[in-house]
Amino acid sequence: MPLVDAEELQKHSSPDDCWLVVNGVVWDLTEFAPGHPGGADIIQRYAGRDASRAYNNIHAPSLIQNELGDTKRIGDFDAASVSRGSDILTPPESPAAPPPPTAARDAGRRPLQTLLSTHDFEQAASENLSAKAWAFFSSAATDCITQRANEAYFDRMWLRPRILRDVRDVSCRTKILGSHVSMPLLASPTAMCKLAHPDGELVIARGCERGGIAQTISTNASFPLPEITAAADIPFFFQLYVNKDRSASEKLLAQAEQAGARAVFVTVDQPTPGKREADERVKADAAVLAPTPNGAKARNDAKGSGLGRTMAGYIDGGLTWRDIAWLRRVTRLPIVLKGVQTAADAVKAAEHGIDGLVLGNHGGRSLDTSTPSVMILLELQKMCPDIFERLEVFVDGGIRRGTDVFKALCLGARAVGMGRPFLYAANYGPEGVEHLIEIMREEFETTMRMMGCTDLSQLHPGLLNLCDVNHWYADGAQIFPARAKL
Numbered sequence: 001m002p003l004v005d006a007e008e009l010q011k012h013s014s015p016d017d018c019w020l021v022v023n024g025v026v027w028d029l030t031e032f033a034p035g036h037p038g039g040a041d042i043i044q045r046y047a048g049r050d051a052s053r054a055y056n057n058i059h060a061p062s063l064i065q066n067e068l069g070d071t072k073r074i075g076d077f078d079a080a081s082v083s084r085g086s087d088i089l090t091p092p093e094s095p096a097a098p099p100p101p102t103a104a105r106d107a108g109r110r111p112l113q114t115l116l117s118t119h120d121f122e123q124a125a126s127e128n129l130s131a132k133a134w135a136f137f138s139s140a141a142t143d144c145i146t147q148r149a150n151e152a153y154f155d156r157m158w159l160r161p162r163i164l165r166d167v168r169d170v171s172c173r174t175k176i177l178g179s180h181v182s183m184p185l186l187a188s189p190t191a192m193c194k195l196a197h198p199d200g201e202l203v204i205a206r207g208c209e210r211g212g213i214a215q216t217i218s219t220n221a222s223f224p225l226p227e228i229t230a231a232a233d234i235p236f237f238f239q240l241y242v243n244k245d246r247s248a249s250e251k252l253l254a255q256a257e258q259a260g261a262r263a264v265f266v267t268v269d270q271p272t273p274g275k276r277e278a279d280e281r282v283k284a285d286a287a288v289l290a291p292t293p294n295g296a297k298a299r300n301d302a303k304g305s306g307l308g309r310t311m312a313g314y315i316d317g318g319l320t321w322r323d324i325a326w327l328r329r330v331t332r333l334p335i336v337l338k339g340v341q342t343a344a345d346a347v348k349a350a351e352h353g354i355d356g357l358v359l360g361n362h363g364g365r366s367l368d369t370s371t372p373s374v375m376i377l378l379e380l381q382k383m384c385p386d387i388f389e390r391l392e393v394f395v396d397g398g399i400r401r402g403t404d405v406f407k408a409l410c411l412g413a414r415a416v417g418m419g420r421p422f423l424y425a426a427n428y429g430p431e432g433v434e435h436l437i438e439i440m441r442e443e444f445e446t447t448m449r450m451m452g453c454t455d456l457s458q459l460h461p462g463l464l465n466l467c468d469v470n471h472w473y474a475d476g477a478q479i480f481p482a483r484a485k486l
Helices: 006-010 038-043 053-056 065-066 102-109 120-129 131-140 144-154 200-211 226-231 246-259 277-282 307-311 322-331 341-350 374-384 402-410 421-428 431-450 467-479
Strands: 017-022 023-027 073-077 174-177 180-181 185-187 214-217 234-238 264-267 335-340 356-359 392-396 415-418
Touching: 017 038, 017 053, 017 335, 102 246, 102 341, 120 421, 120 431, 131 277, 131 421, 185 431, 200 226, 200 421, 200 431, 214 226, 226 234, 226 246, 246 322, 322 335, 335 341, 335 392, 341 356, 341 374, 356 374, 374 392, 374 402, 374 467, 392 431, 402 415, 402 431, 415 421, 421 431
Parallel strands: 185 214, 185 415, 214 234, 234 264, 264 335, 335 356, 356 392, 392 415
Antiparallel strands: 017 023, 023 073, 174 180
């Protein structure tokens, strides 16, 4: 590759001829910029400049090479050619500070061993993450009613302990979609984990390996899928947002199969982005987006600065049940629908031969006042209990304690997923993720013993007192009897 000096770089500083530097390499993004889901301006404002700092703030160094290959790589940048006073290395806007070095991050942070619960991890993250990262991770749709209800409705289900049973030896091992795991807990897909830690999703993978659980990798991950799956020896699943450009999704599915993913979790509860006001209010930085087919970057516009909103620009809002056949044609992986919210759709999924369901509402991030996750699970128990024999059912949203895991499994879930807590734990590196898993394991095993159970096969709805929530569906069926039918 040729060496590109500063004078040559600056000749290509217009929208029609757009070169920029990322980590010492000059790239031609002229053709890519107009189709960029986050808007061409984010790339074009760096034309003729070094965008390394902004890029590295949120993306893996290898991501640009992984997606563009050598076709758009012009050559190496000759940094010695930059004259004094040149603005080539100066960002056009001041980007948010990149994640600080480990020593700096650790300096003012609570010691890991003082964190005793998921709530402690959340509090520590609120104190330590950047304002934009915290807003993006913690935000939910409009008034956050569903986000709060996801947790609150677990608290309205009471446990009915059984006594005088030998509970010295407890096993919480299980299988998820054919893969053995140490407990019924799954790291849910979360976008842009690099905002929490420089090693992003690699941190979660390594922590999950130590804890013996599976990880689901987001379409909008900070690192390329093969790098994440190479970081740990655990079951990996791939979460797919279907792209308006179906060929881009087909490419990702092929990559997922090649990288060893065990299943594809197709997100179906976000045909359009939800309104997350906390994310919109915190001004976005000017960081350039990694050029991936599905990526997007927050930008400041008349609606605000929502990273979640602009990152969803490529998602196909026209996805229908007919597209299940297309998915079956383009991938051999088991298909799980992520974001099912009614018994009627659960039954329809089974009729379409779907392998699994994730019941949930995107952590309350899509449609506010939609049903709390655990109540969707209860609806399936009441209206189509046979569904649990036809496919694997998972629940995601509001799980914060080992008792929550226990209640979900009593109601038929194969396992539960957690998203935000893993992001908050990732801020502490693999050790933080491992610590979070062990907290959840200890709480779950304690609940098993207190309930007189030694194996997951012993869990059933009779171990729960549901008087505080049972009427919720009975009333609905009386008021709307025709609509309550499947």
